[in-house]
Amino acid sequence: MKMETARAKALSIKGLNKSYRIGRGRRLPVVTDFNLSLAPGEFVTLLGPSGCGKTTVLRTLAGLEEFEEGEILLDSRSIARLPPHHRRIGLVFQNYALFPHMSVFDNVAYSLRIRRVAEAQIGTEVKTALTAVGLEDYGPRLPGQLSGGQQQRVAVARALVMNPDLLLFDEPLSNLDAKLRVQVRSELRRLQQRLGTTALFVTHDQDEAMSLSDRIAVMRAGRIEQIGPPEEIYARPATLFVAQFVGKVNALPAQVTGYEGGAASVDVLGQMLRVQAPAALRDSDVLALIRPEAVVLQQPGSGLAGRVEEVEYLGDQTEYRVRIGSALVTAVRSTLGKSWRIKEGDHLGVAFDEDAVHLLPREGNLPT
Template identity: 80%
Template sequence: MTDFNLDLAPGEFVTLLGPSGCGKTTVLRTLAGLEDFESGEILLDSRSIARLPAHHRRIGLVFQNYALFPHMSVFENVAYSLRLRRVAEATVRSEVATALAAVGLDDYGPRLPGQLSGGQQQRVAVARALVMHPDLLLFDEPLSNLDAKLRVQVRSELRRLQRRLGTTALFVTHDQDEAMSLSDRIAVMKSGRIEQVGAPEEIYARPATLFVAQFVGKVNALPAGVVGEPNGKVEIELLGTRVRAPVPSATFPKDVLALLRPEAITLGQPGEGLPGRVEEIEYLGDLTEYRVRVGDTVLTAVRSALGDSWRIREGDQVGVGFKEQTIHLLPRSDSNA
């Protein structure tokens, strides 16, 4: 890990997002005290915990596979860490009951993990972490073993639970939908470094690098040239036409990349914009995705699959336009993915 620095505010839900092997889980395990590091510092409430053993750090960790003991009841799974610390039995029962109530499993104490759904097992794992009253709660891709529908349901439950309890949380995933729906802020990682930290809307609409833009959603990255700055806008030459984009926050060179999300590409009747030809169509349920050739460039555009006033077919000629207010510019020289 190099040049890694991240601050979490009390009660904040932050997600480390990035491809496999970028260092996300290493960060979590280092925070939890399960891995050593050569240099740097770990501060929790302004005090150093870098040299504390894991069981003294007041950090809870929810593993990817939940790591529940199959032969133990839900109650005993949650009570396990308390029993290791030889906590009095009356306190164990009180603390476990409180933790199970917090995750909505008050009556599930006698059951075995095998008798629970995947979502319920995930909540048991959260309760086991909560029972120690952690100052920080870590999640290592805890939804990856669930099917798609249950994953959406459980992540909503998890977010509501975290907001209600006010526990500071750091979540690891490579799933952009999870990161977008769960997070107050997202830290996008690449090769052990943070590429950008920001709110989900900022990460999506104003990515700091081409890597971030391409990892978080789909994007059309088009070479363009700045030709003027009239009336608070930047005028760029793009695909042989001139369009106006929002002014970047920093001074930019003449050679730029214009980033347009697929929903920023409009498709109309021939003559309504640049001439394009539809090469491929992919039906996605709620959306239809189009690959449209404009000159030598293939663009990706999306439209709602419902309520279209006219149906577009492969081979059709269309007019291609841009929602100019959504164009985001990057210096072309700094845009390596």
């Protein structure tokens, strides 16, 4: 099973600006000074809440939206002025956008027929694409006769068969049920890695972004807030917004009391911690970001004195809201293998895992 692939191309978006008209002379910016570069074969996800402009960026790349300023390069060739039907960019839609009156085969063959490829060649290429997504026997079916997951895979095959310079995904998994979503996303990742096509994926689901991407770009209000590998986004978020968007986090106001050798001494609710931090944070008010799994619950007497206010059973895990002085801290423990049951109202000791604490300047990051 082999698919013809063009040499993967690098994508570069420079200074993209786009706004919508909202009445006479007034415009609402949706994408502001957007810069993003993808290495050939890289899989990057645009992650952000709805309305942050991520889909707009995607549609701009496909040529479906106009923009005011900016440049889009595939390798060194500008595609910003090309009409959408000349861009060779495969787009997989959220609703799949399969043509309901055409069979699976005809759907996949569509772009080839537009390009007037010979029918014999169309036959082999469509078969290859359908085989790649595991639907080689479904050619004669109509889209309406397929399950959601199968439709989604037809949409992917239809984009692949174009042999696109760039693959775009617009929340393609959001219409699948939770179980299927996990399965399809790992298939998608394997397929993209095998074909080596440069891909940009849009989603608001952080699990999807984490599991799929080489790098994640977290977007907020038309800008990239942070871009980096998933581990970096999760462990060392650049802003409180990023930290909160990719998972639960305790954002505790703290004081830097000393700085030495690239590490700051911080007082977090009374516990002294040494945390890796840039020198800029020396002698300033900071926010200590601590993920719930970095909050260690102990027998009373050790660590900070806390009292359990709320217990939330989640199956594999249990979440606890613990009052420490005036602060409310969220902790999480695996449910299995614990002899010690914690109940509401229990008094216990709390400690923070020093290595998992991340510091942000308090300025510009209001705790919520």
